[in-house]
Amino acid sequence: MTIHKEGYTTIALTVLFIMLLNAFVDYKFADLAWLRWAVYILSLALFVIVLQFFRNPKRTFTNGENLVICPADGKVVVIEETEEGEYFKDKRLQVSIFMSPVNVHINRNPISGVVKFFKYHPGKYLAAWNPKSSTENERTTTVVEHKNGTPILYRQIAGALARRIVWYIKEGDQVVQTEQFGFIKFGSRVDIFLPVGTKVNLQLDQVVKGGITVLAELS
Template sequence: MRNQNQPVVVEGYPFIGLFAFVTLIFALLGWGFLTVLCLALTLFTAYFFRNPERFSDAEEAAVLAPADGRVICVDKVWEERCLKAETIKVSIFMSVFDVHVNRAPITGRVADLFYNRGEFFNASLDKASLQNEQAGMLLEHPGGPRLLVVQIAGLIARRIVTYPVIGDLVQRGARYGLIRFGSRVDVYLPEDADVLVHVGDRVRGGETVLGYLK
């Protein structure tokens, strides 16, 4: 899959290149304020699309956070789309200052994928889970449990990227996609999972343990 080693994700190259080009033009014209402004935008865009290495030595049953951000929901819900079962939903909100690369929460086979066009409500709102544009990936753990992870567009996010296809085996912590410019990721764990995080917690994708599968 893409972006496994690059320090900046390839999806950010066009934006970084555009701002860098405009910065160069303004510099050649001697327009100091605009040059500094566009240079700042170039650096922030590179920062936004950063792709840091993450490692975890947690035991096999651990479910890792798929994204950086703040936990805004931990609740029991009925998941109708794929699992059709009672689950524990953990929602992580990503601000524009968080890493936006998404990582697989468990090792598993991609059993299903879906993409739904939708609205662009603020991603921190409850209704965003079902009404916003989103892409879901159903993972089957080798030990049996299934887990659904859903990338959700936000108020200004307009591009969800998911790399795997159905049948792929993804490793826990591996990059599997990203969402541009602010959004959230929902993880639906089995009802009997032992969830460790609480609303308000800060988590790091590929490192923080959300909970453990039975």
């Protein structure tokens, strides 16, 4: 396992904060051993928590020309037909994956193809399970066209904890299935919009792995 590049600055700032905090406690409360040890333990816990946010575990990825692979780790919270109003402006099959703070936060391309559309939206930080988060939160929208002509839309959505969405793609790029397309710091949600009638291989509340779990099959 390695640490993702998005974590370097955050981890460095966390270490600096811990060092300053512990130095202050050692100086100010030298005679209170119980307090100093409590701060040491909490500092270690904080460091471990931040470190695991940015872990990048080694994986054997799933690939398939007609497969749609889960773009993120997490739990399936939505499988339903809905109106997609930004790009398609018609009925689509939405699958949403909720990323908790303990999940790996790397986002991976569910299919290979050409990026036909990309847009970043600044916004609010509502809880990821709030229905309005899909249209009001900070988010990105990406549409990739499969070589068979099928367009798939996927959307990174920030949540109550997430305060920064990172992306590595732009319109016109040729993307490869399971390669990284972005990162959501401290988790949140990823939505995927498929053609109505697409065979989905997931169930509600199923735990999935980004780049590994098969989400759907294209006809």
